[in-house]
Amino acid sequence: MTAALEAKGLGKKYGKRWALSQCTLDIPAGRVVGLVGPNGAGKTTLLNLAVGQLSPDAGSIRVLGGRPADGPAQLARVGFVAQDTPTYSGLSVAEHLRLGERLNPKWDDALAHGRITRLGLDPKRKAGKLSGGQRAQLALTLGLAKRPEVLILDEPVAALDPLARREFLQNLLEAAVDQSLSVVLSSHLVSDLERTCDYLVVLVESRVQVAGDVDELLATHHRLTGPRRDPGTLPADQYVVSESHTERQSTLIVRTTSPIHDPGWSVGHVGLEDLVLAYMSAAPARPSLEAVR
Ligand SMILES: Nc1ncnc2c1ncn2[C@@H]1O[C@H](COP(=O)(O)OP(=O)(O)OP(=O)(O)O)[C@@H](O)[C@H]1O
Numbered sequence: 515m516t517a518a519l520e521a522k523g524l525g526k527k528y529g530k531r532w533a534l535s536q537c538t539l540d541i542p543a544g545r546v547v548g549l550v551g552p553n554g555a556g557k558t559t560l561l562n563l564a565v566g567q568l569s570p571d572a573g574s575i576r577v578l579g580g581r582p583a584d585g586p587a588q589l590a591r592v593g594f595v596a597q598d599t600p601t602y603s604g605l606s607v608a609e610h611l612r613l614g615e616r617l618n619p620k621w622d623d624a625l626a627h628g629r630i631t632r633l634g635l636d637p638k639r640k641a642g643k644l645s646g647g648q649r650a651q652l653a654l655t656l657g658l659a660k661r662p663e664v665l666i667l668d669e670p671v672a673a674l675d676p677l678a679r680r681e682f683l684q685n686l687l688e689a690a691v692d693q694s695l696s697v698v699l700s701s702h703l704v705s706d707l708e709r710t711c712d713y714l715v716v717l718v719e720s721r722v723q724v725a726g727d728v729d730e731l732l733a734t735h736h737r738l739t740g741p742r743r744d745p746g747t748l749p750a751d752q753y754v755v756s757e758s759h760t761e762r763q764s765t766l767i768v769r770t771t772s773p774i775h776d777p778g779w780s781v782g783h784v785g786l787e788d789l790v791l792a793y794m795s796a797a798p799a800r801p802s803l804e805a806v807r
Contacts, residue, residue, distance in 0.1 A: 516579040518543040518664050518696040519564055525572030525720075526559050534559040534720040535572065541698065541713065541725070543578070543664075546690050548711035548728075549700040550790050556720040557700045558597055561668045564698070565594040578663055590619050593662035595670050599653035603642025607635050607652060611659070618660045626659035629685075646673035647682075654682065658689050664696045665689075671706060679703070683710045708786040716793040723793040724755075728786065735789050736774060737782040738766045756792040767792040 518541045525535040534556035541547050549557050562568040563575050566583020575581075580588040601610060607630060615621045630637060633651050641649060650670055657665050667686075671679040687710055690697050701707055707714070708728075715725040724731065735755070742764045745754040753769040767784055768774075774781050784792070 516543060517541055518578060519698060520576045523573030524563065524570055524575050526563060526568055527571045537720050537722065539715065539722050539725060543696045544694065545713040546687065546697045546711045547699065547713040547715060548707035549698060549715045549717060550704060550707065551717035552794055555717045557717055558668055561666050561700060564666055565592055591663045593657040593660045593665040595653045595657045595667040597668040599650040599670060601641035601649050601652055604640060606638050606640050608637035610641060610652060610656060614656045614659055620661040622659045622661050626655055629655045647675065647678040650674060651682065667699045669700055671701060671703065679706060704787045704790050716790055718794055723796060731789060734771055735767060735769050735784040737784050738768055738779040739782065740764060740779045756796055
């Protein structure tokens with residue numbers, strides 16, 4: 515199956531400084547992917563490269579096997595909701611939909627109008643007079659009605675209140691299922707991603723620290739608590755993601771596909787938030803891990 519997004523040694527420079535470097539990633543199609551990482555990790559840069567708003571200075575990126583923004587056919591396959599959910603403040607909601615229809619060959623007008631009605635947005639209202647959340651919903655409507663095969667969203671829920679966030683993500687999830695859409699979504703709100711995403715990518719200093727199926731990641735990561743111990747003494751198949759120690763006790767987050775039999779450890783479950791934090795605090799020099807698919 516063609517990957518939704520495939521990056522190899524991808525890099526982008528601003529002036530002399532690399533905003534993204536040596537980024538290698540392979541995201542399968544048909545998934546709802548959460549992209550997380552600290553501020554400045556390179557998430558926006560990666561997503562802008564994926565939609566062709568930036569061009570790489572090193573390596574390559576493919577979306578659904580094609581070069582980003584490489585002609586009208588490729589443009590039609592990829593939808594993008596940028597970080598600030600841009601709309602034209604002087605145009606009304608209805609005018610946005612008409613523009614969407616004119617610019618997109620696969621435009622689904624019934625879907626667009628249905629969503630706007632369901633959301634209670636006044637078609638005559640200018641986008642500049644909408645709230646941040648309503649603008650985000652308008653931008654999502656444009657992205658969905660374009661009927662792309664991949665929809666890329668850069669922190670689309672940042673401006674939304676918790677209820678609006680939940681509704682937005684629920685809508686997105688339903689659309690992903692109904693339209694067999696691949697979704698790549700960046701966010702700092704891991705609890706939202708936990709409800710929405712079935713695939714996770716953690717990017718730290720432009721390196722993929724971990725990428726894989728959420729259920730598989732949760733099943734293979736464990737919290738080990740026990741008497742203080744040097745993590746170097748653990749079996750080779752237990753990869754230590756993070757460690758913390760007191761004088762007497764050690765707490766480790768480890769990744770392994772094998773059962774942990776050591777009676778010295780008390781073995782606990784790791785939630786998605788803990789898993790993300792463990793990888794975010796791990797030294798960026800660690801080798802990046804890609805879950806076996
Ligand atoms: N237009 C620009 N000019 C110069 N440097 C930039 C520009 N845009 C981003 N950068 C730098 O590139 C790096 C990656 O930024 P990017 O916006 O991709 O990170 P991010 O992971 O999306 O961060 P955030 O979570 O804060 O949105 C940062 O060090 C940032 O300062």
